[in-house]
Amino acid sequence: MEVSWALLANAVIAGLLLGGFYAAMSVGISISFGMLDVVNIAHPAFIILGSYIAYIVNDRFGFDPIVVSVAVSPLFFLLGMVLYRIYYICFERRGQESLRGLAFFFGILFITEVALVLIFGVDYRMVSTRYGDVTWRLGPVDFPMRLVVPFLVAMVMVIGVQLFLTHTFFGRAVLAVAQDQLALRLMGVNPVRVKERAFALSIATAGVAGAFLIVIQPVQPAIGREFIGLVFAVCVLGGMGSIWGTLLGAFVLGLAESFTSTFFGPSWAPAVSFGLLLATLAFRPSGLLGR
């Protein structure tokens, strides 16, 4: 197989576009796991939930799924707040979050998936968008809108979250809570409130990422599980608690998968991603940009 510049360029573009999407899926984990130390294994379940909500509205009324998900994100925010409350009362307060908290979220993941199966069945669902089948061609390089539009919105969302964290009072409170809860309390801020809202934000991002997912590919309830590892891989690779790190990690993973798919064979792509994760854990657990 001749390695042409076109092939290389397309692999890079596809990897970056995919990476943007992965970043959107993982930014929530970067907050909940990286900054709040809450191992929300159920994060992909909320992504899928977001996909289905986008699907329902798109199917019934024809609205664009991404627009729908943004409109619906306050609901996800609320859901996140409730979830965190339960988590806090049952686990964090008692100091049992590592084991039981994990098990709790695992249970949530399962319940969400099964509930979706019971309601929607296991058939794949897709949305129809005006740009879904459009591809811009710049010479030999293709830019499928199906990937480009989610990428652009994802970038807005991820960069938006980063700016929020660094430039608003609340955002900085979140960063502070990640570093030193006691100090935060001494400064008159209720860390539990801060964590609750931050967690809610992470769930809200999951809901929006769900719309990206269903624009890019068909969705069925069980595929959430396939993304657990990927989402955590992105965060660990990039460095916990750093949004730029998540972005970087997502791009690295996206490119690694794209290159492996194109040049070595697609069946090894996930292995590469997780191999990267295992290697990072073994040799540089703080990740590329971690503290």
Next chain:
Amino acid sequence: MPGNNVRTTLRRALGAVFIGLALTGTALAQQPLKIGFGMSLTGPLAGNGKAALIAMEIWRDDVNAKGGILGRKVEFVYYDDQTSPATVPSIYTKLLDVDKVDLVVSGYGTNVIAPAMPIMMQRNLTFMTLFGLNVNSKFNYDRYFQIMPAGPNPAIGWSQGFFDAAMGMNPKPKTVALVGADAEYPAMALEGAREHAKKTGLKIVYDKTYPPNTVDYSPIVRAIQATNPEVVFVASYPPDSAGMVRAANEVGLKTRMFGGGLVGPQFAALKTQLGPLLNGVVNYEFYVPDVGSRFPFLEQFLAKYQARAVVEKVDPLGFYLPPYAYAMMQVLDQAITGTKGLDQAKLAEYIHKNTFDTYVGKVAFAKNGEWAAPRVMMTQYHGITGNDVEQFKKPGRLTVLSPKEYKTGDLKAPYHENKK
């Protein structure tokens, strides 16, 4: 008056006799014929499993309306196997030992057929199976039967039509790219495709698989394009079938022939989702409205099925499993009636020896339990406009390329110039 007494007594006696006869009659007819099976009602193949169940229930209702089999009403006892092999031994041992069914058939797919085989073999049961891939090649069981029309060598029979059509192009192609999902069916289909490539002298320039949860298929299609194949054979499951067809359109894949073994476009969901993107793609189908006239009762059956399918939210077209699920039960029906009983050995012998008239035509079985001759239809999509499902219920959207007896037209190549 004495006459009246005699008449009343006679009437009473006759009444008693009639009631007695009726009671015995119903007592005899009360013993239902219980047929047991597991079926995928949840899990990855649930869409097909539920469709097959509807077809089987329609068969059961049809048969019972005519008085049952050998005078006995047919009853189903079934459990959800969740498309998981692990549930199968428990389900079938319960059916046989606890529910005491008279006959068993399989669920849908190799995953649930293979684990049931040891149980069937231990008890010497005749086992009619629904779309398993070459399961019997390992067990060599003489009472195994398969209703999928892939022929005695399923891997080869599956893509026979595709490669026949490919080599019918002028000039003959020289290169082929093979691609498929990392899963059981695609692995088998690709194996068969490799055989065909060897036989026809095609040079394999790409031969790779992708993991089933791949998100983006464009890098794969680009890599394929980079090898400039004249023929591209794809073996995929519904989500990746959709992904590959979309990617082929996105990348603007240029090749002479594209498709072959995509599972998914046979169902309404993918036909409507992809719509015009399917134009030009060559793929296998098991039933096409364009040859509907060759299968007389099938259209009536499909009407009944389609009515139920809409209500129960399964594939509204029903061209894939349902006709064959129905046919499978018809074979059993005729075998039981023909042998006048449920002797498993006699049933197996009868099924091996005879040809059956079913809704999908004449069915005969080879020694290994597969169909005696393959009858996978290879078709090419064309003229699809928009995304509604009604256009697929009528002829005009598919050309049947193979086998010869059902052919309705010729292959239009190259793929990228015939996407209308």
Next chain:
Amino acid sequence: MSNKVFAVVALAVALALAAVTQLIPNDYFFTAAYTVLLFVILATAWNILGGYTGYVNFGSAAFFAIGAYTTVFFYNAFKAPLPVGIVAGTLVAGLAGLGLGYLTLRLRGVFFAIASLALAVVLYIFIVNWDYVGGARGAYVLQPREIPFGLPRYIHLIYAVQLVMAAFALVVARAIEHSTLGRGLAAIRDDELAAECSGVPTLKLKIFSTMVSCALMGMAGTTFPYYLSYIEPSSAFSLSYAVNSIAMPLIGGMMSWMGPLIGAVLLGSVQQLVQVTVSSAWNLLIVGVLLVLFVTLAPNGIMGWVDAWRRRRGR
């Protein structure tokens, strides 16, 4: 009761059960019981690392599959009989656990959990690409024609083997629980930093605990290919094994060897019942809901209730 005595009693009970249940005339009992016993082993194994040491392993399915596929490998390569497969599968799974532990146990427990999930994915891909053990197409393992001990059907043998293995797993778990090793693990679970400062060799103990836990999970998987005659990657790596191996000890109680046993028997039996009565999507829902309910409301599981009840009665 000392470990040796317990071991003898456990083995005796297992054999007695195996003998007595032969009288049951239908095979359904054996197929259902086999599955429940499989979960007894998995839950007990998981708990050695989870309940005793405090480290969550999400990759139970990976080690279960290692056991299963090692059996397949030895069957394909040497036509090896079942006992060889069992020993080999257990050893290979233990080695894999050793590897995973060595790579990740220096970090926080959470990383171990994620790494175990990642390992499951990598292993799955590896198996899918390895044609010798069937790859994506699956592998067939044919049950032998002659069945030893004069048992009528192969399922009876497999079931008996599973009983013995379950007894073995319980013996191992109990032995660890009541040993110095067990106390060290408990110290790690309660406060790893304090344990390290008190001189507990935390890394060594954790690695050992991981190894044993993963070896037993592999052992649970070794008979699986024989049970089904067919094994393919997506069902061997089914996440239901991961969820159940966490839910069952959680529900039964994670502090002692009895908890996973109770949890597995209860939850496993319920699942088997649900499978042949109502629709099975509810099966998984039940597991998920029970998991969440127990983990929030009854963190010490059923054994915890029993202990609390005992204490209230003033023992």
